[in-house]
Amino acid sequence: xxxxxxxxxxxxxxxxxxxxxxxxxxxxxxxxxxxxxxxxxxxxxxxxxxxxxxxxxxxxxxxxxxxxxxxxxxxxxxxxxxxxxxxxxxxxxxxxxxxxxxxxxxxxxxxxxxxxxxx
Amino acid sequence: xxxxxxxxxxxxxxxxxxxxxxxxxxxxxxxxxxxxxxxxxxxxxxxxxxxxxxxxxxxxxxxxxxxxxxxxxxxxxxxxxxxxxxxxxxxxxxxxxxxxxxxxxxxxxxxxxxxxxxx
DNA sequence: TGTCTATATTGACACCCGTCAATTCCCGGT
DNA sequence: ACCGGGAATTGACGGGTGTCAATATAGACA
Numbered sequence: 060x061x062x063x064x065x066x067x068x069x070x071x072x073x074x075x076x077x078x079x080x081x082x083x084x085x086x087x088x089x090x091x092x093x094x095x096x097x098x099x100x101x102x103x104x105x106x107x108x109x110x111x112x113x114x115x116x117x118x119x120x121x122x123x124x125x126x127x128x129x130x131x132x133x134x135x136x137x138x139x140x141x142x143x144x145x146x147x148x149x150x151x152x153x154x155x156x157x158x159x160x161x162x163x164x165x166x167x168x169x170x171x172x173x174x175x176x177x178x
Numbered sequence: 179x180x181x182x183x184x185x186x187x188x189x190x191x192x193x194x195x196x197x198x199x200x201x202x203x204x205x206x207x208x209x210x211x212x213x214x215x216x217x218x219x220x221x222x223x224x225x226x227x228x229x230x231x232x233x234x235x236x237x238x239x240x241x242x243x244x245x246x247x248x249x250x251x252x253x254x255x256x257x258x259x260x261x262x263x264x265x266x267x268x269x270x271x272x273x274x275x276x277x278x279x280x281x282x283x284x285x286x287x288x289x290x291x292x293x294x295x296x297x
Numbered sequence: 298t299g300t301c302t303a304t305a306t307t308g309a310c311a312c313c314c315g316t317c318a319a320t321t322c323c324c325g326g327t
Numbered sequence: 328a329c330c331g332g333g334a335a336t337t338g339a340c341g342g343g344t345g346t347c348a349a350t351a352t353a354g355a356c357a
Contacts, residue, residue: 081229081230081233081234082233082234082281083234084230084234085227085230085231085234086226086227086230088223088227088249091223091224091226091227091230092223094226095220095221095222095223095225095226096221098217098218098220098221098226099217099218099221099222100221101214101217101221102214102215102217102218102219102220102221103214103218103344103345104207104210104211104214105210105345106214107205107210107213107214107217108204108205108207108210110200111200111203111204111205111210112204114200114201115200115201115202115203115204122303122304123303123304124303124304127304130207131345131346131347132346132347132348133303133304133305134304134305134306134307134346134347134348134349135345135346135347136304137304137305137306138305138306138345138346139345140304140305141305141306153304153353153354155354155355156302156303156304156353156354156355157303157304157354158303158304158305162201167293170293171290171293171294174286174289174290174293175290222314222315224315241333241334242333242334243333243334246334250315250316250317251316251317251318252333252334252335253316253317253318253319253334253335253336253337254315254316254317255334256334256335256336257315257316257335257336258315259334259335260335260336272323272324272334274324274325275323275324275325275332275333275334276324276333276334277333277334277335
């Protein structure tokens with residue numbers, strides 16, 4: 060098969076940037092839908108721990124085997140990582156046997172700016 | 179019934195501060211449960227818009243009548259505001275006919291610090 | 298080719314969640 | 328006391344979500 064695969068599968072383009080601080084102006088309905096999807100992805104304890112494990116892992120990335128000890132089954136871990144990827148918070152890449160996940164910094168920064176208090 | 183109610187009902191004390199940046203260390207299970215509850219509260223488009231309307235309202239607070247135009251019924255607005263209050267993100271106070279909501283700054287700051295990238 | 302390991306997908310199930318209509322509660326004014 | 332309006336609660340319904348067991352896929356190595 061052609062090896063022109065560029066990988067980086069999901070992460071739809073309209074998920075990326077978005078929005079001034081919440082304290083400075085109210086969100087449009089469309090922006091609220093996009094942004095709420097990201098918060099929703101972080102709104103489950105297991106997903107938040109998985110995200111935290113990836114984000115804090117040395118080198119900025121972690122394979123599933125590094126993070127899957129969160130008290131649920133392997134398919135459930137895979138399911139949650141997929142949700143985080145679909146929300147644009149994580150990116151994944153297969154290298155040999157393992158699949159590595161890393162944080163999408165721009166998206167995380169957008170969320171942080173959204174919550175920023177010092178206007 | 180006795181009218182010795184002190185108001186300011188919810189906002190349990192253990193909801194308040196919490197946790198270094200997600201990129202610096204992984205969350206404990208207990209911290210993940212508490213923090214995920216806040217993200218979950220922001221993970222619905224209607225709630226996020228309500229929160230945004232309160233946060234960006236002049237004077238730092240808004241009565242329900244100021245924010246309830248989000249396309250759902252009045253009971254649903256009340257329901258969502260209650261969720262935001264229970265998550266520790268909003269505080270409410272009745273003054274005469276109207277009930278005013280305002281953002282809990284410390285909680286919002288904690289979430290922003292959690293998502294902070296630099297460092 | 299076949300086997301082993303790592304990760305993803307499928308299908309099923311119980312429970313949670315957002316929503317509304319109807320009702321109730323709380324407060325001011327008359 | 329009564330009434331009117333703002334806001335909260337109740338009860339019900341439909342769709343979504345987290346979870347697991349079973350299975351499938353993909354790559355590494357014999």
